[in-house]
Structure formats: C-alpha cells, structure tokens
Amino acid sequence: MHLARLRLRDFRNYAKLDAEFVPGFHLFLGRNAQGKTNILEAIYLLATLRSFRGVGGGQMIRHGAKGYFAGGTVVGAGEHEIKAYWSPHERQLTLNARPVRKLSEYLGTLRAVVFCTEDLQLVKGAPRIRRRFLDLLLAQTRPGYLSLLLRYTQALRSRNALLKQSVADDAQLDGFTRGLVELGNELMSARRELVPRISPLARLAHRRVSQDSEDLKLEYRPCIKADFLLELRQSRGRERVLRTTLLGPHRDDVELMLDDRAAAQFTSEGQKRTIALALKMAQAEYLSGIHGTPPVLLIDDVMGELDAQRRAGLVPLLQQAHRAGGQVFMTCTEENWPRELGREIIRWEVNSGSLTAVAPGAVAPIPKMPGQGAQGE
Numbered sequence: 505m506h507l508a509r510l511r512l513r514d515f516r517n518y519a520k521l522d523a524e525f526v527p528g529f530h531l532f533l534g535r536n537a538q539g540k541t542n543i544l545e546a547i548y549l550l551a552t553l554r555s556f557r558g559v560g561g562g563q564m565i566r567h568g569a570k571g572y573f574a575g576g577t578v579v580g581a582g583e584h585e586i587k588a589y590w591s592p593h594e595r596q597l598t599l600n601a602r603p604v605r606k607l608s609e610y611l612g613t614l615r616a617v618v619f620c621t622e623d624l625q626l627v628k629g630a631p632r633i634r635r636r637f638l639d640l641l642l643a644q645t646r647p648g649y650l651s652l653l654l655r656y657t658q659a660l661r662s663r664n665a666l667l668k669q670s671v672a673d674d675a676q677l678d679g680f681t682r683g684l685v686e687l688g689n690e691l692m693s694a695r696r697e698l699v700p701r702i703s704p705l706a707r708l709a710h711r712r713v714s715q716d717s718e719d720l721k722l723e724y725r726p727c728i729k730a731d732f733l734l735e736l737r738q739s740r741g742r743e744r745v746l747r748t749t750l751l752g753p754h755r756d757d758v759e760l761m762l763d764d765r766a767a768a769q770f771t772s773e774g775q776k777r778t779i780a781l782a783l784k785m786a787q788a789e790y791l792s793g794i795h796g797t798p799p800v801l802l803i804d805d806v807m808g809e810l811d812a813q814r815r816a817g818l819v820p821l822l823q824q825a826h827r828a829g830g831q832v833f834m835t836c837t838e839e840n841w842p843r844e845l846g847r848e849i850i851r852w853e854v855n856s857g858s859l860t861a862v863a864p865g866a867v868a869p870i871p872k873m874p875g876q877g878a879q880g881e
Contacts, residue, residue, distance in 0.1 A: 505578065505579070505580035505614070505615060505795075505797050505798075505799070505800065505830070505831075506525070506526070506527045506578070506579055506580075506800065506829075506830065506831040507525055507547060507550075507576055507577070507578055507579075507614065507800060507831060508524060508525060508526075508576075508577045508578070508579045508583075509522075509523070509524050509525070509575075509576055509577040510522075510523045510525065510543070510546065510547065510550075510574075510575075510576050511573070511574070511575040511576065512546055512572070512573065512574055512575075513572065513573040513574075514565060514566040514569035514570075514571065514572045514573065515542065515546055515564060515565075515566060515572040515573070515574055516539065516542035516545070516546075516564055516566060516572075516857075517538075517539045517542060517566065517856070517857040518539060518542065518546075518566065518857045519566060519857065521543075521857075521858075521859060523859055525831065525833075525850075526850070527829050527830065527831050528826060528831065528832075528848065528849075528850055529822065529826055529831075529832045529834070529848060529849045529850065530831070530832065530833045530834070530849075530850045530851075530852060531834050531835075531836060531849050531850065531851045531852065532544075532833065532834065532835045532836070532852050532854050532859075533836055533837065533851060533852065533853055533854065533862070534835075534837070534853060534854035534855055535837065535855075536837075538854045538855050538856055538857070539854050539856070539857045539858075539859075540804075540805075540835035540854045541620075541804050541805075541835055543833070543835075543854070543859070544556075544618065544620075544802040544803075544804050544833055544835060545557060545564070546574050547576070547614075547616060547800065547802060547833065548616055548618050548802055549564075549574055549588070550574060550575075550576045550578075550586050550588065550614050551613075551614040551615060551616035551800070552611070552616070552640065553588070553597070553607070553610070553611075556618045556620055556622060556802075557622065558622065561590040561591075561592075561595075562592060564590070565590075565591070570591050571589060571590055571591025571592075571594065572589070572590055572591075573587070573588070573589045574586075574588045575587040575588065576614070578613055578614045580797070584599060584600055584613050584614075585598075585599070585600055585601065586598075586599060586613065586614070597610070599613060606651070607650055607654070608643075608648070608650045608651045611643050611644060611650060612644055614800065615644055615791055615795065615799035615800065616799055616800040616801070616802055617784055617787050617788045617791065617799050617800075617801055617802065618784075618802040618803075618804065619781065619784050619801070619802065619803045619804065619806045620802075620803075620804040620805075620806070621804070621805075623777075623780035623781070623783070623784060624773075624776055624777060624780050626779075626780050626783055627760060627767055627768060627771070627776040627779050627780050628768050628776055631755070631756065631757035631758075634757060634758040634760075635753075635754075635756055635757070635758075637758070637783070637787070638695050638698060638699070638758065639653055641698065641702070641787055641790065641791075642694055642695070642698055644791060645790070645791065645794045645795075646694060649694055652687060652690055652691060652694075653691065655687055656684070656687040656688060656691055656753070656754075657754075659680065659683050659684045659687055660684060660749055660752065660754055662680055663677070663680040663681065663684055663749050664747075664748050664749055666680060667743055667744065667747045667748060667749065668747045668748075672744065677740075681733065681736055681737075682733070684736075684749070684752065685732045685733045685736065688728075688732055688752050688753050689732055691753040692726050692728065692732075692753050692756070695724055695726070695753070695756065696724055696726070699722055699723070699724040699758060701790065702722065702786050702787070702790050703721060703722040703723075705785075705786035705789050705790055706720055706722055706782045706783055706785075706786035707719065707720050707721065707782075709781075709782040709783075709785035709786050709789070709817075709821075710778065710779065710782035712817040712820065713778050713781055713782055713785075713813075713814050713817030713818060714778055714813075714814075714817070715813055715817070718762050718763050718775070719762070719763055719764075720760070720761070720762055720767075720779060720782060721760075721761040721764075722758055722759070722760060722761075723758070723759045723761065724756070724758060724759075725756065725757045725758065725759050726753065726756050727751050727752060727753065727754075727755040727756050727757075728751060728752070728753075732751070732752070735751050736749075736751055736752075739751055760779060762775065762779065767779055774811075777810070777814075778814060781806070781810075781814065781817075781818065785818070785821050788801060788821065788825075789821070792828070797828065797829075797830065798824070798825040798828050798830035799830070800830070800831045800832075800833070801821075801822065801825055801830070801831070801832040801833070802833050802834075803822075803832065803833070803834040803835070804834075804835050805835050805836060805837075806818070806834075826848070835854075
C-alpha cells in the first residue's frame, strides 16, 4: 500500500498542492514553519479522518479561506480515489466517486502510523488517549469494531441523557443499561484480546531502542472488575447524584510498566519518549502482520529528538518498510536528517507552503534560521 498522489486546496498554509509519490523513503526538508508537518497531517487525515495534532477541522483551513479540500490516490490491492472537503457549513467525503455513508466502510483504505511529539501523551496523558490508541488499532484490524464502538457511544449518550433528567424512569434506565452492557462486554473482549498481542511487540521494540536496558509491559485495566451489569446496578445511587454513567469501557486504561514500575510516574522524559516510540513501532508491526503489508509511516522530526542509540533502534523498522515496498514520509531540517538510512532517499524541499522535488545528488537550499518557532508548521 502506498499514497500515489496527494492534492490539497486551502489546507493549512497550502493554497494549492499537487504531488505524486512512489513507494520508498520520502524526506521533507525545510526550516521550521514552512509546512512540512502539514503534509504529514494531511496524509494522516486521509487515513483516519482526524488530525494527529488533536485539532478540529476549522484549524486546518488556510487563513481567509472558507474550507479545505484534501484528496489522494491510494494504491494497494486496487486503486482508490479519496476526496474530502470540510467547511463549517459543509462536509463531503467520497471514495471512488461514491459518498461514504459509514466510517467502517472507509477506514483501512489508507493505513498510516504517525510518530510525532504528541506521542508522549500516550505515556503521560489521560486514559482516553491510550483507549484511542487501542480503538484505532482495532478499527484498522477487526471488522465490525468501529461500528460496535459507535453503537456503544450512542448508547452511553442516551443513558447519560436519561440520568440527567430530574426523575429518571427505572424501567427505561434498565433497558438502556442492558443495551450498554451487551455492547460494552464486546468492546472489552476485543481490547482484552488485543493487548496481549501487541505487548510482546512493544516489549521487543523497546528493547531494540533502549539496547536491552529496560523491560516494557502493557497491561489492560478494564474499569469493570467482574460483572458489568451487577456493578452498574450497584453504582446507580451515585450515578443519580452525579447524573452520568460511572462505569464501563469508556473508562478503561492501559497500564504501561517499565521494569514493573508505572511508566507515567517513575520514568524520565527520555524514557517516556522511548516508550512512546516503542508503542508506535508495535502498532506498525501489528498492522503489517495482520494485513501482510506495512502501513505508511509518518515521522515528524522524531530523529532530531533522539540520541544515537535510540535512532539506531528505529532505523531497522524504516528499512524493513522500505524492503517490503512500503512508504515512509519524514520531516527534518538539513541538520538532522537521518544519513544512516543511506542514499535511497527521495528528498523534497518545503518552503512557505510549496513542495519541490530535489534532484538526486543535489543539496536542498535550506538555510538555518535560529530562533524561528514552529507555528504554522
């Protein structure tokens, strides 16, 4: 699978972008705030319909424009054309010229894994970030999971709406509770199966990056201890007071343990970065194993934040993707691009919202700009 073409209109700082990409390793070189990360964001948007920066559609519209367009051609088992338009008043998504009615029919058209600064939140952020990590992986590998998750979310909203009423009808609440329990048990079962499968992958990835210095484990921590229905009934008094559903898979977590200690509390920033990197490497390897082909890898200036040891641990994954005919997109400045990857790199210059291919052997003219921030990047 690879992204063959990318088209952007009024997306971030790109008034217009039309680019063609072959499989292989693509390096976007440029100063800060030129638009390198925006290209990765657009590719990830086509894969997941969301930004890895955690922002809404309004923040991705170019200043002064009414809306943005992002489109692409994905080549895998077949060829697929994606077109997405977003404005505050209109949203359109088509796949092969047909409107997408169900997200479950769309996700998987382009599979991508992003490595970025925001990944640190996987370790030190709220449980919902780790739940989202599991849910995205399951949506990309388990048929029907996304539909199940959406139905659970709707059932949860309906039950919460009933609890917010001044006098909630017990019979009606029991009906919503039974539906929530049925869907929730399926969600927890899927997550319970997934975590033991990706934990060994994350452990091996972490050992490669940390040079066997520490041991990483993932443990699923469901909110429900034994019987979902019974525990909900026991918590009903508190629910009526707080007017919300207090138990269920919407409150699950994944505990990250480094040498049997909680990673969020007992690790340095460098160790947290290594753990986050290992989780993303495990995600990529799991997708490769399930689908037989590597996902598109999006790497946002991660190399510049890693020491030589950790860089060396990541390089084999990138080389493996390259050998399998996959595709890697990486952003760098001229000062920190990964020369250990060799010469088989397709280089692009990014400058003020324009993208230009750099001829093989040429040097992209990227002057160093000390002190320039990353706003608009």
